[in-house]
Amino acid sequence: xxxxxxxxxxxxxxxxxxxxxxxxxxxxxxxxxxxxxxxxxxxxxxxxxxxxxxxxxxxxxxxxxxxxxxxxxxxxxxxxxxxxxxxxxxxxxxxxxxxxxxxxxxxxxxxxxxxxxxxxxxxxxxxxxxxxxxxxxxxxxxxxxxxxxxxxxxxxxxxxxxxxxxxxxxxxxxxxxxxxxxxxxxxxxxxxxxxxxxxxxxxxxxxxxxxxxxxxxxxxxxxxxxxxxxxx
Amino acid sequence: xxxxxxxxxxxxxxxxxxxxxxxxxxxxxxxxxxxxxxxxxxxxxxxxxxxxxxxxxxxxxxxxxxxxxxxxxxxxxxxxxxxxxxxxxxxxxxxxxxxxxxxxxxxxxxxxxxxxxxxxxxxxxxxxxxxxxxxxxxxxxxxxxxxxxxxxxxxxxxxxxxxxxxxxxxxxxxxxxx
Amino acid sequence: xxxxxxxxxxxxxxxxxxxxxxxxxxxxxxxxxxxxxxxxxxxxxxxxxxxxxxxxxxxxxxxxxxxxxxxxxxxxxxxxxxxxxxxxxxxxxxxxxxxxxxxxxxxxxxxxxxxxxxxxxxxxxxxxxxxxxxxxxxxxxxxxxxxxxxxxxxxxxxxxxxxxxxxxxxxxxxxxxxxxxxxxxxxxxxxxxxxxxxxxxxxxxxxxxxxxxxxxxxxxxxxxxxxxxxxxxxxxxxxxxxxxxxxxxxxxxxxxxxxxxxxxxxxxxxxxxxxxxxxxxxxxxxxxxxxxxxxxxxxxxxxxxxxxxxxxxxxxxxxxxxxxxxxxxxxxxxxxxxxxxxxxxxxxxxxxxxxxxxxxxxxxxxxxxxxxxxxxxxxxxxxxx
Numbered sequence: 010x011x012x013x014x015x016x017x018x019x020x021x022x023x024x025x026x027x028x029x030x031x032x033x034x035x036x037x038x039x040x041x042x043x044x045x046x047x048x049x050x051x052x053x054x055x056x057x058x059x060x061x062x063x064x065x066x067x068x069x070x071x072x073x074x075x076x077x078x079x080x081x082x083x084x085x086x087x088x089x090x091x092x093x094x095x096x097x098x099x100x101x102x103x104x105x106x107x108x109x110x111x112x113x114x115x116x117x118x119x120x121x122x123x124x125x126x127x128x129x130x131x132x133x134x135x136x137x138x139x140x141x142x143x144x145x146x147x148x149x150x151x152x153x154x155x156x157x158x159x160x161x162x163x164x165x166x167x168x169x170x171x172x173x174x175x176x177x178x179x180x181x182x183x184x185x186x187x188x189x190x191x192x193x194x195x196x197x198x199x200x201x202x203x204x205x206x207x208x209x210x211x212x213x214x215x216x217x218x219x220x221x222x223x224x225x226x227x228x229x230x231x232x233x234x235x236x237x238x239x240x241x
Numbered sequence: 242x243x244x245x246x247x248x249x250x251x252x253x254x255x256x257x258x259x260x261x262x263x264x265x266x267x268x269x270x271x272x273x274x275x276x277x278x279x280x281x282x283x284x285x286x287x288x289x290x291x292x293x294x295x296x297x298x299x300x301x302x303x304x305x306x307x308x309x310x311x312x313x314x315x316x317x318x319x320x321x322x323x324x325x326x327x328x329x330x331x332x333x334x335x336x337x338x339x340x341x342x343x344x345x346x347x348x349x350x351x352x353x354x355x356x357x358x359x360x361x362x363x364x365x366x367x368x369x370x371x372x373x374x375x376x377x378x379x380x381x382x383x384x385x386x387x388x389x390x391x392x393x394x395x396x397x398x399x400x401x402x403x404x405x406x407x408x409x410x411x412x413x414x415x416x417x418x419x
Numbered sequence: 420x421x422x423x424x425x426x427x428x429x430x431x432x433x434x435x436x437x438x439x440x441x442x443x444x445x446x447x448x449x450x451x452x453x454x455x456x457x458x459x460x461x462x463x464x465x466x467x468x469x470x471x472x473x474x475x476x477x478x479x480x481x482x483x484x485x486x487x488x489x490x491x492x493x494x495x496x497x498x499x500x501x502x503x504x505x506x507x508x509x510x511x512x513x514x515x516x517x518x519x520x521x522x523x524x525x526x527x528x529x530x531x532x533x534x535x536x537x538x539x540x541x542x543x544x545x546x547x548x549x550x551x552x553x554x555x556x557x558x559x560x561x562x563x564x565x566x567x568x569x570x571x572x573x574x575x576x577x578x579x580x581x582x583x584x585x586x587x588x589x590x591x592x593x594x595x596x597x598x599x600x601x602x603x604x605x606x607x608x609x610x611x612x613x614x615x616x617x618x619x620x621x622x623x624x625x626x627x628x629x630x631x632x633x634x635x636x637x638x639x640x641x642x643x644x645x646x647x648x649x650x651x652x653x654x655x656x657x658x659x660x661x662x663x664x665x666x667x668x669x670x671x672x673x674x675x676x677x678x679x680x681x682x683x684x685x686x687x688x689x690x691x692x693x694x695x696x697x698x699x700x701x702x703x704x705x706x707x708x709x710x711x712x713x714x715x716x717x718x719x720x721x722x723x724x725x726x727x728x729x730x731x732x733x734x735x736x737x738x739x740x741x742x743x744x745x746x747x748x749x750x751x752x753x754x755x756x757x758x759x760x761x762x763x764x765x766x767x768x769x770x771x772x773x774x775x776x777x778x779x780x781x782x783x784x785x786x787x788x789x790x791x792x793x794x795x796x797x798x799x800x801x802x803x804x
Contacts, residue, residue: 076497304573
């Protein structure tokens with residue numbers, strides 16, 4: 010009679026055999042379920058979690074200062090939108106009212122739904138370089154994806170927090186973003202003659218046209234079929 | 242609420258409701274509607290016991306039959322019916338068998354009814370309170386001559402067996418056990 | 420005929436409005452049974468008045484509770500809740516009620532119309548029946564049965580039927596799934612609920628609700644039960660949250676997977692019936708917890724500290740029960756709302772495991788322990804009887 014050696018009993022869970030995948034396996038995140046814990050420890054952790062959750066919500070309940078709700082029409086004067094909010098595209102103008110857009114049209118080409126249309130003067134008389142004529146942004150088709158802002162090599166575009174853009178006519182959602190047609194701020198600075206520089210800046214209005222969607226002429230905005238918007 | 246016109250009115254109300262709804266259970270061809278009618282039948286019979294003053298019986302009736310059995314029935318209908326809940330036209334054999342069983346049951350009930358004399362309740366009978374839960378409890382668990390401890394325990398054992406059987410059936414089988 | 424009617428009216432009205440608050444020598448339930456037995460017209464008048472009173476109570480309860488719920492939820496989530504209709508939005512739920520009243524009641528095409536219409540009525544009837552046994556103050560209780568606890572267990576089971584009927588007759592898979600979940604969940608947790616209540620029944624030795632309150636004159640059962648009652652109370656709170664389909668257990672209407680659960684297809688007044696039933700149930704379950712564990716309308720007393728107790732008794736006897744019952748009830752409702760807006764939803768298998776493998780064994784062990792405590796007379800405070 011030979012006594013068989015007792016098989017070593019596995020009290021612990023046997024380690025899972027990952028085979029060749031072992032090197033790629035990531036250690037499981039420490040959690041209540043992942044680690045081997047006693048019943049008391051699990052109960053204690055669950056209890057702690059429940060109480061912590063309750064206390065968190067209670068702390069919000071107790072302090073009305075944590076309320077984030079904006080009472081919009083009432084606090085219109087003091088309302089500050091978040092920096093990351095994308096309400097409306099705008100072309101940055103400096104203190105002298107000069108923009109930095111070279112009319113490179115990168116934003117126009119990358120716009121996923123063709124909401125940006127840029128017309129340019131191929132060769133400016135004074136600088137001899139291309140100059141922006143019109144920066145048209147169609148808010149009615151824009152998805153506010155922010156690509157134009159990201160790709161602009163001169164950082165001249167930004168999204169502002171102005172969100173009150175409802176209008177009664179969607180023709181009014183087509184904006185001319187530049188305040189003047191002409192060369193960039195840097196090119197204007199290089200011109201020695203101030204008078205000459207001033208002369209290059211042809212003022213543009215917010216609604217310069219053209220009117221989209223074959224709409225009729227309105228409020229002095231010329232029709233779409235007008236080839237070159239006339240200065241008013 | 243043992244006598245008086247109101248009790249009589251309530252009696253007739255519950256009696257008529259229970260018969261009408263029972264007919265609805267049998268004659269209705271939508272299974273779920275029949276089940277809802279069955280709730281009504283059981284509810285009205287609970288109401289009848291309530292009119293007689295047996296509050297405990299009425300409560301247990303609602304608790305066990307409506308809260309337990311009809312809900313189980315509804316679950317069974319919802320789980321098993323494959324899209325259609327209209328009952329198919331029963332076959333001839335089923336009709337004959339059903340008729341035989343129903344007639345036999347009716348004959349037995351009628352014979353019991355005919356051969357029993359129902360004495361009118363005396364004032365003493367009416368004065369006895371039917372609401373004493375303590376008395377019911379004591380009687381149920383007493384081991385004296387008029388106690389019901391043995392049936393109670395037998396029923397408990399039966400229910401326990403049913404419970405264990407249910408667990409065994411529902412248990413996940415290991416593929417190795419076969 | 421007319422004279423008799425007027426006579427009965429005055430009798431019934433006097434039965435209801437005369438000095439109920441001042442000297443509750445005769446409880447509302449007794450008065451009701453007297454009115455019922457006084458004759459046919461008395462019974463009819465009693466039923467009509469009772470119906471009007473109960474419907475008003477349920478509607479007002481639903482309006483107030485839904486406003487409070489939304490306000491509390493808002494502040495738990497760093498929001499404000501309703502703010503526009505009336506000062507701080509107090510009229511919001513009234514506006515919503517009017518809106519629901521005027522909305523079209525849409526019926527699904529191939530559903531079972533009779534059951535579809537009947538389901539919300541069934542649901543709210545169960546709630547109203549349950550509301551009848553809540554003792555609001557000494558004597559102010561519509562039904563005071565000898566078998567009150569059996570009644571509670573029986574009637575609270577009826578609510579499932581309304582939900583099952585609604586889910587089935589909607590002819591919509593989400594509704595049906597929601598109803599099945601609701602049914603399974605409510606049947607399961609009802610067991611724990613009843614077992615938790617049975618502990619108090621063991622302590623007080625009666626099934627009558629008013630007597631259960633009176634048995635707590637010496638101290639509330641939650642303190643006197645040697646911790647057994649505290650366990651029972653915790654079980655009760657968990658089970659009633661599940662019974663109410665509130666958030667840690669709101670799988671029946673889990674919005675993310677079932678759109679609206681069993682009331683997906685309901686609109687207008689029928690939806691508002693389900694809604695009212697839900698909120699009235701919230702009140703009823705809190706009120707029952709107060710009745711069974713926190714002494715109902717009894718004021719807060721500590722043992723034999725006469726000074727403290729007399730301070731607690733300062734309120735005049737008319738207001739005192741209302742104040743104590745109301746404040747206890749409001750606290751419990753707040754706790755249930757706190758749970759709802761804090762915890763995430765469970766999974767269905769977790770829900771069932773919690774009931775059958777955790778709560779039910781604890782409940783049974785607790786019941787046996789309670790029986791031992793009662794048999795050995797180990798109450799915390801010596802009872803007067």
